[in-house]
Amino acid sequence: MSFVQALLSNPGIPVHERQKAIDRVFSDPGLPTTNPTSSFWLRSPHPDLAEAQSATFPSEAEVVIIGSGVTGTSIAGTLLKSRKADQNDDKRPAVVILEARSICSGATGRNGGHILETGEEFADLEDTYGREAAQRIMRFRMAHLREILDTAEEYGLTEDCQARKVQFLNVYFDKEGWQGARERLRRLQEGLPEETQEWRAYEREQIPEEFRLPRAQGIIAGPAGAIWPYRFITGVLGRLREQFPQDLLIESNTSVTGIKENSMDEGHDSLRYLIETPRGMIRARHVVHCTNAHVGHLVPGLRGRVYPIRGQMSAQHPGQKFHGQGKEHSWIFNYDRGFDYLTQLPPSEAGQMMMFGGGFAQGEGGGMADLGIATDSELSLYADIHLSGALSAVFGRDNWGRVPRQSVDQMWTGNMGFSADGLPWVGQLPDLLTQRKLQREGSGAEWVSAAFSGEGMVFAWLCGKALATMLLIHDDQLLETASRDLSWFPEQMLVTGERIEKAVLPRYIQDSRPHL
Secondary structure (H helix, E strand, C coil), rough: HHHEEEEECCCCHHHHHHHHHHHCCCCCCCCCCCCCCHHHHHHCCCCCCCCCCCCCCCCEEEEEEEEEHHHHHHHHHHHHEEECCCCCCCCCCCEEEEECCCCCCCCHHHCCCCCCCCCCCHHHHHHCCCHHHHHHHHHHHHHHHHHHHHCCCCCCCCCCCCEEEEEEEEEEEHHHHHHHHHHHHHHHHHHHHCCCCCCCCEEEHHHCEEEEECCCCCEEEEEEEECHHHHHHHHHHHHHHHCCCCCCEEECCCCCCCEECCCCCCHHCCEEEEEEEEEEEEEEEEEEEHHHHHHHCCCCHHECEEEEEEEEEEECCCCCCCCCCCCCCEEECCCCCCCEEEECCCCCCCCEEEEECCCCCCHHHHHHEEEEECCCCCHHHHHHHHHHHHHHHCCCCHCCCCCCCEEEEEEEEEEEECCCCCCCCEEEECHHHHCCCCCCCCCEEEEEEECCCCCCHHHHHHEEEEEEEHHHHHCCCCCCCCCCCCCCCCCCCCCCCCHHHHCCCCCCCCCCCCCC
């Protein structure tokens, strides 16, 4: 992640402040806080799922998934729909989802709902991994727009979760930034000509007046999507629970406090793991970690390889003069330092709210104070100041007008899981990372799908689908009619020994300033 590396190597930030951030990165992120800030998306909790718990806590499961966001839901759906008919005489549930707080109240219930791939990173990916790998990674990311919209349609959720295709406007306000963006677009279109037919660049004099962006130097536009993420995920989980009532149990407010070897019952050798929670213990064949920013708590070997960053979001009322564009556009605003992101809700009972996030670079220490922060219980003051006033400036005050009420309806934070090399970690976890030494040939395993580096909406769903397929192949439980082909999944995202060795932040900051 270039901006993280830039922060950590910035000589303008005192060495001791940078080292404090690195110390946080390598520390235990702990469990999700019990007093989070209040997210707009969660203001109407799902009546059946938000606080779901079984009357009797399950004692066994084939697979325990820790985390109930996009990733955990995708994995659960694939496991349930693509596995062979149940051969289990004990009739234990196939999947149990454990969530530390209310269902889908973590990053998925706090993000921007922006299904956005701007293609900005293609050039860096090509320089790092080569063209073929960069093409595969970008195709994987781009595939999420159609995948998520189709899934919403499949489950009858399109209207309720406001799933829609829009045109993104990637806006640059300075000439130097715009020149770099044009070059990155050129390389993207050269590398992926078929996939970028909807992309185009607007020079300053070409920008349509209806965009209402009078100070933009240039804009790159292309296909994107927007969605109410909480309604989407809880809607899918609700449908899955109706379809598989015996094989899917969902347990809210059930944090996992430990994982150890199951020695309780020698007759259940296949149930390799004993998962400890405040509500009791559950034995399982497989454990899947979908805890993103918190993954280092139960997988200590990932600390420094995956680390939390606190992000900030807001829901704001538009100005009286602003033409509603919730069904037409989404936005990225690029500044000389950092960027913001924005979607607008289409007309509905929730109003045409502006869902505006970012302000990281405007935070304390240029964002340093949010690096390694694994709690979502507090706001960043400087990000709050920036987000609260930016929209009238970027759209122009004459285009924005007066807001006839308190402009900011809600402001909240969330935790993102970033990786040292900018790619997700997906696959089977070795003992080196879990530090439990519990795995053995022929039995279950621990797995991970995490670290989406702030771009979960174009990573998480298909990472989950890939991991669930790997798990079913591992157990020889994949339906004959289901495809075993995972060539579409980028190998750079897999958990490998080489990546474990290389993809980690430096443990200590070196003072590079000249000494007099």
